[in-house]
Every structure is written in C-alpha cells, then in structure tokens.
Amino acid sequence: MILFFSNTVANGLIRLDEDESRHCLKVLRLGIGDIIHVTDGKGYLYDAEISGTSSGCVSAAILATHTNGFSKGFRLHIAIAPTKNSDRFEWFLEKSAEIGIDEITPLFCTRSERNRVNDDRLKRILVSAVKQSLKTRLPLLNAAVSLKDFLKENLAGERFIATCISGKEEEIQKVYTKAHDAVVLIGPEGDFTTEEIADAVKAGYLPVSLGESRLRTETAGVYVTAAMNLINKM
Amino acid sequence: MILFFSNTVANGLIRLDEDESRHCLKVLRLGIGDIIHVTDGKGYLYDAEISGTSSGCVSAAILATHTNGFSKGFRLHIAIAPTKNSDRFEWFLEKSAEIGIDEITPLFCTRSERNRVNDDRLKRILVSAVKQSLKTRLPLLNAAVSLKDFLKENLAGERFIATCISGKEEEIQKVYTKAHDAVVLIGPEGDFTTEEIADAVKAGYLPVSLGESRLRTETAGVYVTAAMNLINKM
Numbered sequence: 123m124i125l126f127f128s129n130t131v132a133n134g135l136i137r138l139d140e141d142e143s144r145h146c147l148k149v150l151r152l153g154i155g156d157i158i159h160v161t162d163g164k165g166y167l168y169d170a171e172i173s174g175t176s177s178g179c180v181s182a183a184i185l186a187t188h189t190n191g192f193s194k195g196f197r198l199h200i201a202i203a204p205t206k207n208s209d210r211f212e213w214f215l216e217k218s219a220e221i222g223i224d225e226i227t228p229l230f231c232t233r234s235e236r237n238r239v240n241d242d243r244l245k246r247i248l249v250s251a252v253k254q255s256l257k258t259r260l261p262l263l264n265a266a267v268s269l270k271d272f273l274k275e276n277l278a279g280e281r282f283i284a285t286c287i288s289g290k291e292e293e294i295q296k297v298y299t300k301a302h303d304a305v306v307l308i309g310p311e312g313d314f315t316t317e318e319i320a321d322a323v324k325a326g327y328l329p330v331s332l333g334e335s336r337l338r339t340e341t342a343g344v345y346v347t348a349a350m351n352l353i354n355k356m
Numbered sequence: 357m358i359l360f361f362s363n364t365v366a367n368g369l370i371r372l373d374e375d376e377s378r379h380c381l382k383v384l385r386l387g388i389g390d391i392i393h394v395t396d397g398k399g400y401l402y403d404a405e406i407s408g409t410s411s412g413c414v415s416a417a418i419l420a421t422h423t424n425g426f427s428k429g430f431r432l433h434i435a436i437a438p439t440k441n442s443d444r445f446e447w448f449l450e451k452s453a454e455i456g457i458d459e460i461t462p463l464f465c466t467r468s469e470r471n472r473v474n475d476d477r478l479k480r481i482l483v484s485a486v487k488q489s490l491k492t493r494l495p496l497l498n499a500a501v502s503l504k505d506f507l508k509e510n511l512a513g514e515r516f517i518a519t520c521i522s523g524k525e526e527e528i529q530k531v532y533t534k535a536h537d538a539v540v541l542i543g544p545e546g547d548f549t550t551e552e553i554a555d556a557v558k559a560g561y562l563p564v565s566l567g568e569s570r571l572r573t574e575t576a577g578v579y580v581t582a583a584m585n586l587i588n589k590m
Contacts, residue, residue: 213447220575222567255569295590333456333585335489341454348582351567356529356590 124150125167125253126160127260131184136160136170138180146172146180158182163252163260165189189258197279197303198350199225201272202343203310206235212247214340218347219251219261228266233312239266269307269318273325279303283327284342285314291331294346298330300353306330308342358384359401359487360394361494365418370394370404372414380406380414392416397486397494399423423492431513431537432584433459435506436577437544440469446481448574452581453485453495462500467546473500503541503552507559513537517561518576519548525565528580532564534587540564542576 126146130137138146138160146152152172160168160182166189170182200223204211215226228239244263252260280302282294298304307314307327314322319329332345360380364371372380372394380386386406394402394416400423404416434457438445449460462473478497486494514536516528532538541548541561548556553563566579 217575217578220569220571221579222569255571257569293589295586333589335454335456335491337454337489341451344451344578345455345582348579349586352529352583352586353590355527355567356587 123159123256125256126158127163127249127253128160129162131160131162131166131168134184135173136168136182136184138182140179143175143178143180147175147178157185161252161258161260163249163258165258167258194222194354195301196350196354197224198222198347199227199277199279199303199305200308200343200346201227201229201269201305202308203231203234203339204228204236204239204266205339206311208236208240210338210340211239212244214343215244215247215263216251217344219248219257220255221344221347222257222351223261223347224259225262225264227264227272229272229307229309230266230268231310232269232315232318234310237266241265269314270321272307273321273327277305279305281305281325281327282330283307283309283314283319283322284332284346285309285319285329286331286336287313287316287319288329291329293333294330295349295353297328298350298353300356304350306346306350308339308346311339357393357490359490360392361397361483361487362394363396365394365396365400365402368418369407370402370416370418372416374413377409377412377414381409381412391419395486395492395494397483397492399493401492428456428585428588429535430584430588431458432456432581433461433511433513433537433539434542434577434580435461435463435539436542437465437468437573438462438470438473438500439573440545442470442474444572444574445470445473446478448577449478449481449497450485451578453482453491454489455578455581456491456585457495457581458493459496459498461498461506463506463541464500464502465544466503466549466552468544471500475499503548504555506541507555507561511539513539515539515541515559515561516564517541517543517548517553517556518566518580519543519553519563520565520570521547521550521553522563525563527567528564529583529587531562532584532587534590538584540580540584542573542580545573
C-alpha cells in the first residue's frame with residue numbers, strides 16, 4: 123500500500139500538495155477515478171478517489187474514513203540534542219517516527235556541538251517516515267529550545283533524563299510504568315553536565331541508564347523509542 | 357574512556373595495527389609510558405602501558421585483564437538482506453553493534469536489490485561501533501549467503517522469520533523465550549516471498565511480526581536488536 127500525506131482535508135475533499143501530487147501523477151501515473159490512501163497525520167486514514175488534477179495538484183473525494191492509531195495507550199516525547207553530524211540526527215527522526223514516537227524537541231545543551239536545525243527538512247523526514255511505516259499520526263516536532271527553558275515547562279507524564287554519569291542509574295525499563303506518558307531527555311555527544319543533571323532532577327526528571335553500552339546520541343533516541351513501545355506491548 | 361581494538365595479543369603484549377596506532381600516536385598524541393585500554397573483541401579488556409612505537413605501530417605491555425561482557429545470558433544472530441542503499445545496511449550494523457548483537461549474516465533473497473557486500477568495510481564499521489560503545493565482544497560477521505543455503509544450517513536457538521505477509525503473525529516478544537539464543541531472519545525491501553516463508557517454516561523458523569508499523573529492513577534489524585536485549589533485561 124502507498125500512503126499519501128495531506129494536511130488539507132475539508133468538506134469531504136482532500137488536496138495533495140505539489141510534492142505528493144507529483145509522486146501521485148508522474149511517478150505512479152495515477153489519474154482521475156483512481157483510488158488513493160491518504161493520512162492527515164492526525165490519526166485519520168482516508169480512502170479517496172481522485173476527482174481533479176488542476177495545476178498539477180490532486181483533489182480526491184473521500185470514500186471512507188478510518189481511525190487507525192488512536193490507541194497506542196501512552197505518549198512518548200523525546201527531547202534530544204541535535205548531533206554534530208546532522209545525518210545522525212535525521213536518522214534518529216526517521217527511525218523513531220517509523221517505530222513510534224509522538225513528540226520530539228531538539229534540545230540545546232551546554233556541550234551541544236550544533237545549535238541550529240532545519241525545521242522544514244526535519245518535518246519532511248517525519249512525513250516520509252510516517253508514510254513509509256503506514257502510520258496515521260505525524261509526530262509533533264517542536265521548535266528547538268535550550269535545556270534550561272525546556273525544564274521550565276511543566277510537562278505531563280513520567281520524566282527521565284538518560285545519562286551514565288554516576289554509573290548507578292537504574293535502567294529505564296525498571297522505573298518506567300507501562301501505559302504512562304513519558305518525557306525522556308537525551309544529551310549531546312559529551313553527555314549532560316553534572317549541573318544540567320542536577321537542574322533536571324530539581325525539575326522532576328529521574329536519571330536513568332539505557333544499559334551497559336555507551337550509546338551515541340541518535341542510538342540512544344532510537345533505543346528509547348523501541349524500548350517504550352516494546353514495554354507497552356508486553 | 358577511549359577504547360582501542362587489537363587482534364594481536366600474545367605473551368603479555370598487545371600490538372595495535374596501523375590505523376589504531378595512528379589514532380593513538382598522532383590524534384591523541386600518546387607515547388611510551390602512557391596507559392591505554394584495549395579490547396580484543398573476544399570479551400577481554402586490557403589496561404596496558406605503551407612500551408614501544410617502532411615503525412609507527414604501538415606495542416603495549418598488559419598491566420591488567422578484565423573480562424567484561426561475558427554474561428549477557430543469550431546470543432542474538434540476525435540474518436538480514438543488505439539494503440539497496442548501502443548506507444542503510446551500514447547503519448544497521450553500527451546501531452546493532454552498539455546496542456548488542458553477536459552474529460550477523462548478510463542474506464540474499466529473491467527480492468534482494470543488492471547481492472554484494474564489502475566485508476572489509478562492514479568489519480571496520482563493527483570495530484568502530486564496538487569501540488564507541490565500550491564493548492569487548494566484536495560481533496561475528498559471516499560471509500553473505502543465499503536464504504536457501506542459510507536454511508540448510510542447523511542453527512541452535514529459537515528461530516524466527518520477521519514478516520507481515522499474513523497479518524496474523526504473533527509479535528516477537530510474545531513468542532521469544534527470555535534467556536534463549538535466537539536467530540532472526542529479516543527480509544529485503546519487498547519482504548520475503550510466500551515461498552521463502554514456507555521454506556523457512558519447514559526449516560523451523562516461526563513467522564513473527566515486529567508490531568503494527570511497516571518497518572524498513574534496517575529499522576527492523578535495529579528494532580529486533582533493541583527488543584531482544586530489553587526482553588532479556590526485564
């Protein structure tokens with residue numbers, strides 16, 4: 123199945139943007155009367171019939187509406203330092219979106235080696251991963267913030283900060299409660315500083331380990347995503 | 357901690373190869389008398405003192421031997437189709453080695469879009485991931501084989517083939533028994549064929565799902581690695 127993405131759904135009609143329309147018309151050579159499957163990234167999946175292709179943009183009439191993906195039973199929000207090498211951060215986005223994540227915040231920390239991200243590019247990667255993995259929920263990508271500002275937000279759910287600074291942290295699967303929402307902080311290449319961890323603890327974040335391996339930032343992000351999804355299915 | 361890799365350990369002496377020696381001498385500017393940490397990739401970690409640097413190659417005298425990493429409690433062998441885009445396959449190797457895998461076999465299947473791999477390059481990626489994640493066991497990288505030949509090997513452990521072909525497969529965490537060795541087959545971009553799955557079932561492989569998401573080949577590999585490690589720690 124090929125899944126299209128659209129955030130223009132109204133009055134029983136779906137409109138695909140230029141990129142999606144090009145893929146539909148030029149690559150797949152679909153046309154008026156063909157049936158396509160579209161998600162709005164908000165939990166809905168539509169079966170729709172192409173009804174128009176004016177100015178190279180596809181319009182399609184909704185035939186059926188499905189609501190897959192409403193009941194994962196928990197929300198996962200990862201706030202993570204963008205890696206120096208942007209490919210690595212993009213891998214994290216793609217893989218976590220494929221496996222299942224709800225919200226991502228790029229986090230600037232004391233030891234961050236990069237303090238800019240390209241929001242448009244990151245959003246495109248998320249859309250592509252959602253389509254690839256046949257999901258109907260597009261993860262929310264927040265604007266990048268400093269750890270300091272992030273800690274001021276009073277976020278719902280269990281709060282964890284991944285670190286191996288003391289070597290005595292409990293592993294995340296021992297302390298996370300299944301079916302609870304979770305916010306997990308993942309630091310830059312050089313880890314969080316002792317002061318950052320102390321600030322996070324004050325803000326209600328529990329230091330946790332991700333196991334004996336020293337994982338790269340992006341691996342830690344994908345590991346946490348896999349772990350939380352798996353724990354909630356066991 | 358910086359971890360070096362060497363497969364030349366004998367009579368209380370370690371020898372680093374050219375690449376590792378260059379990193380040690382030129383990048384880190386270490387020299388005679390400095391202490392380094394070295395793994396042989398077979399489960400041993402050595403503290404050693406640099407005792408010679410002839411022809412640009414480091415020799416070091418072993419001061420202490422540790423045996424970290426001997427007791428993970430299970431072995432994981434993933435046989436996986438190399439992806440069309442070799443970056444994606446290399447990403448799988450790096451991430452699974454960081455998280456924890458014992459053996460990898462590149463697998464050529466009916467729908468494989470690539471049927472060559474660069475063994476030397478893949479081995480270098482594994483060594484680098486092992487060093488990065490401070491592991492002392494280098495995953496075994498087998499020569500690539502066809503699925504047909506692989507199925508003839510009578511491998512120990514629980515056997516699974518990841519597929520979403522019927523839509524009725526049990527998820528892997530429901531059928532895998534903790535603390536048992538496991539062999540998991542992961543197919544190419546277009547999945548295994550019905551015939552390949554039937555052959556695998558005959559050879560004792562149980563079809564399993566990796567959840568509701570349709571994962572790319574390399575994501576499936578990393579997800580299985582994370583899942584098996586996590587299940588064995590719960």
